[in-house]
Amino acid sequence: MKKFMDEDFLLTTETAKKLYHEYAEVMPIIDYHCHINPKEIYEDRMFENITQVWLGGDHYKWRQMRSNGVEEKYITGDATDREKFQKWAETLEMAIGNPLYHWSHLELQRYFGYEGYLNGETAEEVWNLCNEKLQQPNMSARNLVRMSNVKLLCTTDDPADSLEWHKKIKEDGFEVQVLPTWRPDKAMNLEKSNYMEYVNKLEGVSGIKINSFKTLIEALKNRMDFFEEHGCCISDHGLEYIMYAPAAEEEVEAIFAKRIKGETISRQEELQFKTAFMIAMGREYAKKDWAMQLHYGVQRDLNKKVFRKLGPDAGIDAINNNSSAIEMGQYLNALAETDELPKTILYSLNPVDNANIGTVIGCFQDSSAVGKIQQGSAWWFNDNKQGMIDQMVSLANLGLLGNFIGMLTDSRSFLSYTRHEYFRRIMCELIGGWVENGEYPADFKALEKIVKGISYNNTVRYFGFKL
CATH class of the missing domain: 1.10.2020.10 (uronate isomerase, domain 2, chain A)
Structure with missing residues (x-):
C-alpha cells in the first residue's frame, strides 16, 4: 500500500516519476485564467x-x-x-x-x-x-504567489473596469506580472434587465455615446485599447453555447434600437445580436493578436430559490447538453473566411464535447501560430483526475498533445496553484504510461520538450508573454 499522497502521488511508473520530478515539477507557473481579485494582490492581503x-x-x-x-x-x-x-x-x-x-x-x-x-x-x-x-x-497574498513559483497571472476583468489595481501593482514593482483579461459578457447580454445600466456605464468610461450597435463596438474598441496599454492580450467569453445566427447589419442595428427603446427582444433576435457581437469581437482580437477564450456549455443558477438569496456563483450551476457541434464550426469559419480568426481556446463544460472540439480545431489550424486553435484544459466539473485524462487522451487521439497549452486554476483562491501540480502529475502519469507500454520511445530529450512545453513553455509561446 502506498503512503497517502507521498512524493510519488499519482505516479505509478518509473518513467512517470522521472518525467514529473525532473521536468514538470521544476517548471514555473503561468496562470493565464483565474478570478483572483487584483486589489488583494496590491494590498498584499x-x-x-x-x-x-x-x-x-x-x-x-x-x-x-x-x-x-x-x-x-x-x-x-x-x-x-x-x-x-x-x-x-x-x-x-x-x-x-x-x-x-x-x-x-x-x-x-x-x-x-x-x-x-x-x-x-x-x-x-x-x-x-x-x-x-x-x-x-x-x-500574505503576494508571498503565496511567490511561494507557488508563479511568474505571471491573468485576472478576469470587465471592459468598464478602471484597472487601477493592475496599474498600482506594476508601479509597486511586484515581480510577478498581473495582467487583465478582457471579459465583455455584460456588453453582449442584451437580454438582461440591467443591460441599459451597463451601456450607460460603458458610455461614461469610453467617452463615446452609444446609440447604435456600431457605436457599441466603437466604445468597446476604445476600452480594448486601454486594456492593451495595461498588458492585456487575452479575451474570455462565458457563453451558454457558441451560437451562430447571422443577420444583416441593418437587422442587428434594428435589434439594438429595440433594446434601447425598452422593447422586448425575441430569442432569435438575441441570438442574432450575440452572433454579430462575437464576430465583431473576434475581428478585433485578430487585429491585436489577442487570444480568444470561449467557455461554454453551462446551465446557470438552476435553483432559483438559492439564486434569489445568494445571487450568481452560489454552486447551483450544471452542465448544458447543447454541444454547439455545428454552430461552433460556422462561427469559426465566418472569421476564417476573411482571415480574421484569432488564436482561439475552446472549453466545454460537457465532456461529451471532447471529440467534437478535437475535430473542429483541426479544421482551422494554420501557420500563423503553433496550435493556433486549442482545446482548453478540462474545465470546472471536468477538472478532476478522470476529466483531465479524458481531455488529454481525446486531444492526443485527434491532434497534437505536445502543443497543448496546459493548466490554469480558474480560481479565486491564492492556494489553488497546487492544481497545476495535480495536473502535471496526471499528465506525467499518462505520458509515462504510454512510454512504459511501448507506445512512445524512451527518448527523454523529446519527452522533456513535451512535458516542459505542456507545463509552461507552450503557454509562453502561445500568448507571447514577455517574461
Missing part, C-alpha cells in the same frame, strides 16, 4: 483564518457541503468561521474520489506543512496549525 481562504467564495465546496446535509447557516450564513470549517472537515471525510479531497490536502501539505488528513476529528488540530501559519508574513 493577510487572511485571518483558513475559512477565509477556503470557504469564503468557493462554490465547489459549498455544493459538497449541501450534499452532506449541512445547513446553509454553516455554508454561506452567519455561523462562525470555526463552525464552518468544522462542517467542511466533516464533509471532506465523505469526499473519497472527489478532486476537492486531493486539492485540499495538497494545499495543506504545500502551504501549511500538514502531512495528515483532515476530517471531523482532526479539524481542531488543522484549524490551529493553519491559523498560526496564516499570521506569518510569508503567508
